[in-house]
Amino acid sequence: MRNSYYGELIAEFAGTMILILFGCGVVAQVVTTPDGSLGGHDAIAWSWGFGVTFGVFVAGRISGAHLNPAVTVALAAYQGFPWRKVLPYSLAQTAGAFVAALLVRANYADLLAKYDPGHTVKSQFVFSTLPGNGAEGISIGTAFLDQVIGTAILVFVIFALVNARNNPPLANLAPVAIGFLVVAIGMAFGANAGYAINPARDFGPRLASFITGYSTAWVDQHGQLYFWLPIVAPIIGGLVGGGLFQLLINRNLPADEETPTPVGRDIPQ
Template structure:
């Protein structure tokens, strides 16, 4: 492009080759005194500028899920520890928070975890979400094992960070480094239902919480149902988790996320709580905070897709035999139409 105004001239020539990510730029400036200053720059953009970039391309989605869950657990387990441990006067002169603080902490952790990972991996940070999207929304099943492994490991590492941060307070609360009780301080990291809850009630509580979560997640990502502006989905999820925690959280600890429970549970088994974290209430860890959220997530997604979602990526919106037959007939009819202007020839 060349423009002329009085004694000043600017020439700007740009050459781009998009497939190979190469870019060449040449700029010439003419000053009022007639002298020219010419600058030329050559920059090359490639998809893999070095070896690490190739590795990163392979793992970035899974690492995003890892960090998303780790951030969730750092805030969630962190607020649990602060609120409960400071209730002991050996730790703090007065409690530093209450149940509402716990609800806010988990809501903040969810929002920030999704914010960190959503642009890279979709921000699932929950195996129940991953499995539901793979079942109903065309998320590739080949990625599911890697996503779930990364989510569980993120939970384990996040819990490890919080355990290391609060270990001295836990020692004071329990009465010594060698004392670790289940549920006791193990409940600061994983979920343990209230003693009055029956097994069916525990399962139902987690089922309902996760079903509600997935219905909201589906609505937030549905372009035809008034989704929030770009970048504000984490804020909407903040409100969702805050509401679930404040309304449904007390009885089972609202895991609503198998990785949020299993990752920290593995950590507690490793640091001294032992096998009791798994044997509690007849393998409670498996049927309540793992299986119930997965089933709840599937049912919630099914209900939304059955009654609201019209996108073609849903399993429930795939063309049936009659629709496919009508489509094929329409194509054949289009092919048999005479060419315009040839009817009278």
């Protein structure tokens, strides 16, 4: 007999691993080919979105495909997800991100060594986020606010997309819509802090980079302790986004029997 609970954790591990393979993989490719021949920011935004879509397709049937502790916490706070599963889900997601980052690190070892022999901040953001993506001029406060806003948008729209009373995408297109959502966040909110919007996405690869030669993985380009920010700010942002959805949308949705006919659908005669 299948153990459904452990199956959920395995699904979260696998789905998050797929997400990070595409996400960190594309950043490694773009960073180590600075001539731009293999893409730029648009390639990064699209590949992260595709990674989310494929990860949700992998895990959705079994675990719901949270793939993000901020989403898991928000679902527990507002949508009835069991609190006892929050920590195990989060650990499974982080483990999947960690393993995926190790695979990317091994796959791009030669190019990373050629581009950045000292394994410094120059290529550190292949795996983990930094204020301004390693550039100057972005404060910790700005980066924190950026992560709160970006994750609030993420959770707010995810709640809208998966709510059965809110005319959600049909024909199993919710994963595609969520992928587009991540692309849009990356294109609109990617400059200040690299749009981690996911504690597992940042901490797992950050740990993987640390044990494979990036001695400054826990700090930003100025030497300030930074690893905590992409953990704390997204969780706060997820709670803000989920709370706003409950306040602004969910309580105003019609009951199931009052749900209006979706736009574009013929009304039976």
